[in-house]
Amino acid sequence: MSELKRSWLESANVPDTDFPLNNLPYGVFSVDDGDMRCGVALGDRIIDATGLEAAGHLRADADADVLDAPYWNDFMELGPAAWSAYRVALTAMLAEDASDGVQDIITTYSVPMAAATLHMPFRVAEYTDFYAGRHHATNVGTMFRGAENALPPNWLHIPIGYNGRASSVVVSGTDVHRPWGQLKAPDSEAPVFAPSKRFDIELEMGAIVGQPSDRPLTVDEACEHIFGYVLLNDWSARDIQAWEYQPLGPFQAKATATTISPWIVTAEALAPFRTATPAREKPLLPHLADTTPMNHDIALSVSLNDETIAETNANELYYSAAQQLAHHTTSGCPMRAGDLLGSGTISGPEKHQRGSLLELSWGGKEPIETDSGPRSFIEDGDTLALHGSAHGNGYRIGFGHCVGTVLAAAEDPFAH
Amino acid sequence: MSELKRSWLESANVPDTDFPLNNLPYGVFSVDDGDMRCGVALGDRIIDATGLEAAGHLRADADADVLDAPYWNDFMELGPAAWSAYRVALTAMLAEDASDGVQDIITTYSVPMAAATLHMPFRVAEYTDFYAGRHHATNVGTMFRGAENALPPNWLHIPIGYNGRASSVVVSGTDVHRPWGQLKAPDSEAPVFAPSKRFDIELEMGAIVGQPSDRPLTVDEACEHIFGYVLLNDWSARDIQAWEYQPLGPFQAKATATTISPWIVTAEALAPFRTATPAREKPLLPHLADTTPMNHDIALSVSLNDETIAETNANELYYSAAQQLAHHTTSGCPMRAGDLLGSGTISGPEKHQRGSLLELSWGGKEPIETDSGPRSFIEDGDTLALHGSAHGNGYRIGFGHCVGTVLAAAEDPFAH
Numbered sequence: 001m002s003e004l005k006r007s008w009l010e011s012a013n014v015p016d017t018d019f020p021l022n023n024l025p026y027g028v029f030s031v032d033d034g035d036m037r038c039g040v041a042l043g044d045r046i047i048d049a050t051g052l053e054a055a056g057h058l059r060a061d062a063d064a065d066v067l068d069a070p071y072w073n074d075f076m077e078l079g080p081a082a083w084s085a086y087r088v089a090l091t092a093m094l095a096e097d098a099s100d101g102v103q104d105i106i107t108t109y110s111v112p113m114a115a116a117t118l119h120m121p122f123r124v125a126e127y128t129d130f131y132a133g134r135h136h137a138t139n140v141g142t143m144f145r146g147a148e149n150a151l152p153p154n155w156l157h158i159p160i161g162y163n164g165r166a167s168s169v170v171v172s173g174t175d176v177h178r179p180w181g182q183l184k185a186p187d188s189e190a191p192v193f194a195p196s197k198r199f200d201i202e203l204e205m206g207a208i209v210g211q212p213s214d215r216p217l218t219v220d221e222a223c224e225h226i227f228g229y230v231l232l233n234d235w236s237a238r239d240i241q242a243w244e245y246q247p248l249g250p251f252q253a254k255a256t257a258t259t260i261s262p263w264i265v266t267a268e269a270l271a272p273f274r275t276a277t278p279a280r281e282k283p284l285l286p287h288l289a290d291t292t293p294m295n296h297d298i299a300l301s302v303s304l305n306d307e308t309i310a311e312t313n314a315n316e317l318y319y320s321a322a323q324q325l326a327h328h329t330t331s332g333c334p335m336r337a338g339d340l341l342g343s344g345t346i347s348g349p350e351k352h353q354r355g356s357l358l359e360l361s362w363g364g365k366e367p368i369e370t371d372s373g374p375r376s377f378i379e380d381g382d383t384l385a386l387h388g389s390a391h392g393n394g395y396r397i398g399f400g401h402c403v404g405t406v407l408a409a410a411e412d413p414f415a416h
Numbered sequence: 417m418s419e420l421k422r423s424w425l426e427s428a429n430v431p432d433t434d435f436p437l438n439n440l441p442y443g444v445f446s447v448d449d450g451d452m453r454c455g456v457a458l459g460d461r462i463i464d465a466t467g468l469e470a471a472g473h474l475r476a477d478a479d480a481d482v483l484d485a486p487y488w489n490d491f492m493e494l495g496p497a498a499w500s501a502y503r504v505a506l507t508a509m510l511a512e513d514a515s516d517g518v519q520d521i522i523t524t525y526s527v528p529m530a531a532a533t534l535h536m537p538f539r540v541a542e543y544t545d546f547y548a549g550r551h552h553a554t555n556v557g558t559m560f561r562g563a564e565n566a567l568p569p570n571w572l573h574i575p576i577g578y579n580g581r582a583s584s585v586v587v588s589g590t591d592v593h594r595p596w597g598q599l600k601a602p603d604s605e606a607p608v609f610a611p612s613k614r615f616d617i618e619l620e621m622g623a624i625v626g627q628p629s630d631r632p633l634t635v636d637e638a639c640e641h642i643f644g645y646v647l648l649n650d651w652s653a654r655d656i657q658a659w660e661y662q663p664l665g666p667f668q669a670k671a672t673a674t675t676i677s678p679w680i681v682t683a684e685a686l687a688p689f690r691t692a693t694p695a696r697e698k699p700l701l702p703h704l705a706d707t708t709p710m711n712h713d714i715a716l717s718v719s720l721n722d723e724t725i726a727e728t729n730a731n732e733l734y735y736s737a738a739q740q741l742a743h744h745t746t747s748g749c750p751m752r753a754g755d756l757l758g759s760g761t762i763s764g765p766e767k768h769q770r771g772s773l774l775e776l777s778w779g780g781k782e783p784i785e786t787d788s789g790p791r792s793f794i795e796d797g798d799t800l801a802l803h804g805s806a807h808g809n810g811y812r813i814g815f816g817h818c819v820g821t822v823l824a825a826a827e828d829p830f831a832h
Contacts, residue, residue, distance in 0.1 A: 125583070126542070126581065126582055126583060131664060152662055152663055153600075154598075154600075154607075154659055154660055154662070157598060157600075157606075157607050158598050158607075158659075158660065160660060160664050160667070161664060161667055162578065162579065162664040162665050162667055163578065163579035163580060163581055163667065164579060165542065165579055165749055165750075166542055167541070167542060167749070167750040167751065167752055168749060168750060177748060179746075179747040179748050180632060180746055180747070180748075181746050181747055182570075182573065182574050182701065182743075182746065184569075184570075184573075190573075190698075191570075191573050191574075191701065192701070193701050193702070193703050193746070215826075215829065216596060216829040216830060218830055237747065240747065243570055243574075244570055244574065244576060245663065245665075246568055246570070246663070247568055247661065247662070247665070248547060248576050248577060248578040248665040248666065249578050249661075249663070249664040249665020249666070250664065250665070251576070251577055251578055251579065252743070252744070252746055252747040252749065253747070255744075255747045255748075255749035256747045256748045256749065257748075282606075285598065285607065285608070285609050286609070287609050287830070327598075327668070328668070328671075330595075330596055330597050330598065330609075330668055330829075331595040331596070331597055331653065331656065331668040331669070331671045331672045332593060332595050332596075332671075332672045332673075332829075333581055333583070333584060333668065333671035333672065334581075334583040334584060335583065336583055410631075413631065413632040413746075413748075414632060414634055414703070
């Protein structure tokens with residue numbers, strides 16, 4: 001098991017921080033009315049990476065500024081060798097044996113996290129949502145199509161997915177209005193236009209593509225192209241989805257908002273927690289087959305108004321993000337730095353391990369009991385949060401929270 | 417019927433030009449190794465809009481350059497009043513009563529179209545593909561699900577659609593490699609990874625959203641947000657699609673390429689050709705109901721190796737682009753300038769009016785006879801082109817061609 005790397009910043013060495021020196025996740029922050037800047041989380045502080053670059057103390061590229069913008073996309077474009085070199089250099093400046101001079105520079109170029117506002121850490125080029133959690137797919141399939149036909153025939157052969165809406169991706173803390181949409185109850189003759197009554201969360205991991213491509217990638221290549229990971233809540237209006245999704249898939253049901261955690265946890269920080277995908281029921285074709293372990297052992301949970309309602313692990317994903325990306329490129333589909341791949345909902349085999357209210361309440365038939373009262377789906381005013389951490393020896397790699405509060409639907413969506 | 421507006425440029429007044437003064441479509445061009453610049457087509461010339469702006473002869477915005485980039489997105493952001501004002505000013509400079517001095521300026525700031533290379537006219541923010549052609553949906557549904565269940569239950573109530581892949585959109589003239597993908601024949605036990613054998617075209621119109629929004633739009637508002645239109649060929653691998661599309665919709669089958677015509681024909685240029693949508697079989701809910709005619713009477717055709725194989729009309733669309741956009745915003749889905757909405761394949765009621773080879777050959781069961789031999793789907797080396805024009809009195813509004821040649825699949829897609 002990997003060990004804590006000690007920093008001269010004591011708040012980075014305590015066991016309950018999300019941000020030890022082993023982590024160093026990338027975000028975008030501002031203080032008061034200041035500019036949005038690229039930052040790195042360490043303990044209870046945010047290091048001003050934009051400032052360090054401008055002052056020449058730490059540069060990812062000798063010739064061009066890549067952190068002079070409120071997103072990490074330009075940095076990503078530099079590629080994996082530059083990602084590693086930057087991480088090595090930054091780690092050295094923060095490690096406990098750093099010189100006093102270096103410590104003074106970092107102290108100058110950092111702010112208390114408590115004083116900062118966090119923003120979207122990258123520009124989402126395009127957003128794709130997969131369906132790579134087997135327990136989730138089985139649960140949903142059982143509810144909608146019966147236990148006999150729970151998994152679609154393609155499911156064990158490809159990580160199926162659909163294109164989502166990049167413009168809908170928001171950072172943790174953004175309120176979400178309950179959407180309107182066209183709904184049709186099974187026993188109704190005609191649809192109505194009304195606020196969603198079955199608004200839900202989906203507990204997912206998001207993988208961020210850091211390198212462009214325009215040809216099919218092997219799984220190993222795809223793994224190298226992934227820059228990092230975030231927690232991702234794919235807010236879902238189940239009633240809108242039920243009416244719209246055949247035969248072209250989810251559309252407006254998923255377009256209101258998708259919330260991500262504010263810190264990009266790098267693939268390098270998660271490398272010690274790599275783990276194999278679950279056993280294969282059917283062998284994968286060679287272009288998608290597992291090579292080395294590419295899933296991650298990341299404990300995940302969901303809270304509703306600060307009460308934990310589900311706990312699971314990212315190691316439940318049947319397809320790793322690398323396999324998702326490899327499949328994504330099979331057709332020659334061009335990928336770009338900043339593409340975001342949602343994993344699909346991650347559920348475990350047990351009831352309390354289910355990553356959506358749809359599954360937790362079994363389609364509303366078995367409401368769960370919470371301190372806020374029984375819940376089948378989200379009520380107005382509910383705050384939902386995703387949490388995730390990988391656990392080393394005496395430290396953890398955290399993502400920061402992925403939170404959103406659901407506000408009532410607009411009274412008349414066309415009144416403006 | 418609307419009349420030709422005469423220009424002092426004689427090539428704009430001949431009946432067989434796509435680009436009379438009534439049109440003035442927006443594109444991006446370069447000459448030799450020069451920069452990519454924004455241009456406007458007139459007769460056999462391209463007017464250098466970037467140059468006119470820089471020289472102060474014609475500005476869309478008094479304070480900021482919006483055409484100093486190789487795309488029209490910044491211009492779109494100015495909004496409909498600015499779009500109209502620019503068109504009025506440009507029309508005046510090109511009309512037959514323009515002064516000699518103005519004519520000299522335009523002559524200076526224009527190039528022969530034959531000398532220019534055309535590029536993507538705008539940056540595609542996101543790409544959505546609808547399914548708004550009733551004959552196409554009925555044909556495909558009949559082939560896949562039988563005549564009794566041809567139209568999905570939602571089809572007559574909402575313009576169903578799915579998110580496509582913006583990175584795959586290319587300009588006319590770009591070669592397209594036959595894609596690889598995972599395929600499974602109905603009678604096979606397991607899938608294989610192989611080049612698509614059923615690669616196809618889809619004859620569509622593309623509507624370009626010119627204004628951002630973050631709330632539901634009425635159909636009238638949506639109509640105001642549409643900047644212009646292009647022809648759109650949504651290349652489709654039918655065998656990849658058949659295996660992947662349930663339950664999440666088309667994904668890799670549509671991600672290889674989507675070709676658009678090089679000129680954005682503005683909504684204003686097409687206004688004289690507005691026409692009603694087809695009769696409603698069921699009334700639409702108020703938020704999607706027709707207000708004024710928003711379809712267009714645009715003659716469309718498909719050619720295979722320069723031989724016409726299908727002819728139809730954009731007036732066959734059951735849902736106008738405005739209705740598509742209105743539906744797109746119902747959930748609060750944020751829209752951006754540069755979003756591209758494909759209409760879905762446009763077929764007419766007759767066999768020779770079908771906008772895809774899938775329909776023309778009835779799923780390959782009835783190959784069509786062409787000068788290039790029988791065709792069920794696309795053969796390597798085939799050149800497919802879409803054509804479109806709206807016809808006034810003595811003139812037409814053309815789009816330029818939307819062409820692509822299909823090249824053989826890579827021998828080994830992972831050899832690189």
